[in-house]
Amino acid sequence: MPPPSFRIDLSPCIPVRCGKHIEYVGLRELLTDAHRIDDLALPLPPARSGLYRVLAAICAAVTELDDPDQPIKEWLDHRAELLRREDGFDTDAVHAYFDADPGAFDLFHPTRPWWQDAALAVQCPKRSGINSLIYGRAAGRNLVWFNPRHTDTDPQPVPTREALWSLLAYHYYGPSGRATTRTVDGVTSGQLKAGPLRSTVSFHPRGRTLYETLLLHQTPYRGDDQAPGSDACPWQEPPAHPLRTPHAATWPKRLLTGRSVHAALLVPDASGEHVTDAYLTWATQHPLLEATDPYLVYDIDPKAPAERRRSPRRANADHALFRALPALALAGDEHRPGCRPEAFTTINSLPKDTRARLRVWVCGFDQEGQVNNRIWYTSLTPPIWPLAQENDPVKASRIVECCAAAETLGAALRRQADQAWKDTGLTPPPAKGGGKRDTSPWAGQALAGYWPRAEQAFWELLDDTRSAYGVFAATAITALSETTRDALNRLPKAGPALARAVQSLRRAGTPPDDTLRPTKGPHAQP
Structure with a gap:
């Protein structure tokens, strides 16, 4: 039999919503038909939040919105022009992106499986168990009575597309603490650091179609000079050496997809239609790369030490979701450095009809720092532009006043x-x-x-x-x-x-x- 293969650019593995129907598509079809798709429909919200970031990185490359040397006004004009298109992404550009390295999108490629490290099969003395990857299953010493069908003594295979969703969530929201031991160049460790989005709440702009949504996820480059060709997604290059200093979080690809501190390797069955086991361990022992995720709110505590003064807002399932509105309604300034996420700072440059219908999908994952996941929650706001400070400063101030009163x-x-x-x-x-x-x-x-x-x-x-x-x-x-x-x-x-x-x-x-x-x-x- 041929070795198992699962090309996520071709295999129908991503659920999307088209009107009242849910369809499964591969990444190619998802992008070529994005203007006919309403939105993603992943049933695992942390995976959906992670996939938005993956798709935003691919979208930047396909549309040439990833040029750090482009003046910001030209960049904004280029995005506005794309938003006015009715035929979606350039089909040839989409196929060219995936055809440049088709093997990179195979989940079970023998040497370069998508966003995995094939070396784990040699560097880890044992597997982690499929239950450790799949959200909702008990693993190790966790309680089993909430889902008694899944135990470590009788782990059940999971469809490959569902394993993909959990892989996405693992890279972004994975735990800290103990993990499967890995030995690299004589260094042995089983210690994990928390994923870059663990315990956070994300704010994702949403348009009328997935095409519009992905363009709204783009942010202009505001950093210092960046060397041409220095930016790449993890699947566009060999896995980074675990003991070396990671690459800087360059814009936009490494910023959105290159900050994972976790390593994984899925173990398929003979057909490639199911995943039976997995290796889950650390990808680096270095601290998490400093970066500003464009979909997070950052709170500033002037009384905290410098290294902890700025931190992403934590998810809290006990909080009513309207309490997040001030972060969206108010434009940031020197007096409010912890307000609007970066993805919303160029809202004024959008075409008027796009701006008027802009909504926000909120995804919070209330987690402990290590293993325990409390609950995730989502919400879709009404169109926020009529409430924004630029459009109605009185209404924006009223939002802040009401939220402050509710908190008090x-x-x-x-x-x-x-x-x-x-x-x-x-x-x-x-x-x-x-x-x-x-x-x-x-x-x-x-x-x-x-x-x-x-x-x-x-x-x-x-x-x-x-x-x-x-x-x-x-x-x-x-x-x-x-x-x-x-x-x-x-x-x-x-x-x-x-x-x-x-x-x-x-x-x-x-x-x-x-x-x-x-x-x-x-x-x-x-």
């Missing part, structure tokens, strides 16, 4: 619920590491009821003149009252304790003197 009352609700629990004489919550105590049951339940109500109130307040602080204070009081209704009849001390909590929440509902005022004019952008 959410924090107050947590404090007052904890204090009421303590004053009622109930058992203190267990202590966390460092001596800090967890939130009380009342605080956890009240916040779970507060944030869905706060989201509804937020959208009502955008076109309302009521005090946002007063509305969210009433929302917090309602959430606390519903949480503690039964306790009032059972616990003698609950009434006075909760009355004090309600009074404190009402005081917190008084807006501060420095509440943001509407911005008087649009913020200049390129």
Whole structure:
């Protein structure tokens, strides 16, 4: 039998949505028909977020938007011209990209499998197990009762296209800590560093078609001089030596696809239609490359040490998604360096019809630093341009004011619920590491009821003149009252304790003197 092969440029492995239908296509068809495809339809959101970055890197090469020497005005004009096209990407350019090195897109190529390292079969003394790759399966000492069909004693093969999705998620969101041991030039280690997107939330611009979406994912080059030909994706060159200093995160290919610190090798069955096992280990022992991912929000903490002052915003499944809107509505400046992701900083240069329909797909993956994955969450915003500071500074300031009020009352609700629990004489919550105590049951339940109500109130307040602080204070009081209704009849001390909590929440509902005022004019952008 011939050796197994699975060409991701030809095999139907990527689900896409066309109207009401879901189809599977290879990368070639995906790009040549991008103007007829609505969007990606991967059921694994972290893989979809990673694939957007892969496709953005390929799109930059196909459209010649990857020229670092092109003046920014010419670059913006070129992208705007492409966005006005109705026939999508140049078909010849797409085929030329894949035909330049067709073997590079074979998942099971004997020496250069796509985004894998064939040397792991020799450098690793044992395999990692297919369950360690596939999200949702238990592996090692993890609990199995959530999915009892998949255990390490009886690992089931996975269709190759699904293994591809998990491979994408592994490179971007992979864990830190212990992994399969690898020996390179006498150096043996089984320690992993966290993937570049682990525990983060991504903001992806979305257009009317996948073609438009991929062009909206492009960002102009703003760095120093970059040597011609120095930029490449991992599948366009041999795997980097694990012990050498990695290449710099050049724009746009290495920035989007070249920062993985994980190495993998899939083990197929004889047909290549299923993956039966995998090697999963470290790709480098060097620190993660410093770079600004264009789809992340970076928060600035001026009080933190210099090396930790700037950090990507962490995903938090407990947060209502409307709390991310200020990062999109406000244009960044020297006073707000942690606002809009870089992919949205050239929003003014887009054609008017594209700009008016621009939406944002939000993908957060709430994870612990090492192995545990808590939950992923997604959301699709309404068109954001009418809410942006450049278009409606009053509405943008109102968004910021409402979000600040919601955050302030959410924090107050947590404090007052904890204090009421303590004053009622109930058992203190267990202590966390460092001596800090967890939130009380009342605080956890009240916040779970507060944030869905706060989201509804937020959208009502955008076109309302009521005090946002007063509305969210009433929302917090309602959430606390519903949480503690039964306790009032059972616990003698609950009434006075909760009355004090309600009074404190009402005081917190008084807006501060420095509440943001509407911005008087649009913020200049390129």
